[in-house]
Amino acid sequence: MNIVICEDDIKYSAYIKNILEEHITANHLNSKITLITSKPDEVLNYVYNNSEITIYYLDIKLCDTKSGLDIASAIRRNDHMSPIIFITNYGEMMPLTYEYKLEALDFIVKNNLEATRKKICENLDYIENRQQAGYSKCLNIKNKQKNFSVPFDKICYIESIKSSHKLVLYYDNGMITFYSLLKDVEKELDSRFIRCHKSIIINKDKIVNVDKKNHTVELMHNYRCIYSSRCKELIK
Numbered sequence: 001m002n003i004v005i006c007e008d009d010i011k012y013s014a015y016i017k018n019i020l021e022e023h024i025t026a027n028h029l030n031s032k033i034t035l036i037t038s039k040p041d042e043v044l045n046y047v048y049n050n051s052e053i054t055i056y057y058l059d060i061k062l063c064d065t066k067s068g069l070d071i072a073s074a075i076r077r078n079d080h081m082s083p084i085i086f087i088t089n090y091g092e093m094m095p096l097t098y099e100y101k102l103e104a105l106d107f108i109v110k111n112n113l114e115a116t117r118k119k120i121c122e123n124l125d126y127i128e129n130r131q132q133a134g135y136s137k138c139l140n141i142k143n144k145q146k147n148f149s150v151p152f153d154k155i156c157y158i159e160s161i162k163s164s165h166k167l168v169l170y171y172d173n174g175m176i177t178f179y180s181l182l183k184d185v186e187k188e189l190d191s192r193f194i195r196c197h198k199s200i201i202i203n204k205d206k207i208v209n210v211d212k213k214n215h216t217v218e219l220m221h222n223y224r225c226i227y228s229s230r231c232k233e234l235i236k
Contacts (some may be wrong), residue, residue, distance in 0.1 A: 001027050001031045001131060001148070002054040003062060004046060006071060007064045007087070008038040016057060016087065016120065023121045029128050031055065040066035047075050051168075053082050053148050053179050057120075060088040074101045079174045081150065083127050087116070139169070139188055148176065151192065152192065157202040158218045161180060170223055194234055196227035 003020060007013040014034055024031055030205055034054070035046055042063060056075060058068035072084050083105040086097060087165075091109040102169045105127070108119050129150050138149040154171045160166060167185065169176045186193070186201055196202050202217060209218040212232075217225050 004035045007059045027129040160199040
């Protein structure tokens with residue numbers, strides 16, 4: 001799993017980085033740090049161009065016009081799956097994370113270095129274990145590239161990319177790419193999913209409208225998929 005750190009205190013940023021790297025190496029974890037920056041725009045650029053589940057460690061107050069809360073809000077508009085952990089000197093700002101409905105995993109106050117180390121390690125273990133073990137009523141993906149779980153009720157559709165072994169999973173306001181075969185993924189899904197096309201599986205619960213003339217299905221969150229004529233009655 002990717003890790004992004006946004007912290008404007010260079011020494012503290014290095015402290016977080018060292019904790020994570022030591023813990024990842026010592027425990028043979030799959031996570032890796034992909035971005036360390038003090039600039040919110042660099043994180044936002046990553047968010048807008050990233051399709052992988054990522055752990056975000058965000059300082060709330062940054063030397064910029066944008067805050068950690070602004071970054072987290074942008075993350076949640078694009079990605080409802082990635083864990084967000086705030087690290088800050090300002091414990092009184094915790095209520096704002098609820099007010100903004102950011103669904104943060106944790107809120108760490110910097111006043112105690114050892115307590116911070118303990119929390120960072122505990123959170124990373126929790127996230128790794130959750131991803132590897134998976135959830136009930138979830139699609140659990142485990143391969144050499146990625147380990148993640150997506151609840152069935154968040155999946156809109158899954159599509160195979162032509163001439164490759166890569167799939168794209170579209171969920172509520174986001175997407176994830178991974179290597180697998182559609183037929184193998186189909187076996188892991190429940191009855192709410194149907195194969196509407198040789199390259200597409202849709203979640204019936206997400207259907208908003210069916211365009212019979214153009215053989216397309218409109219799903220929640222403005223997703224559209226084609227369906228084959230052999231699935232016409234099933235779609236109906």
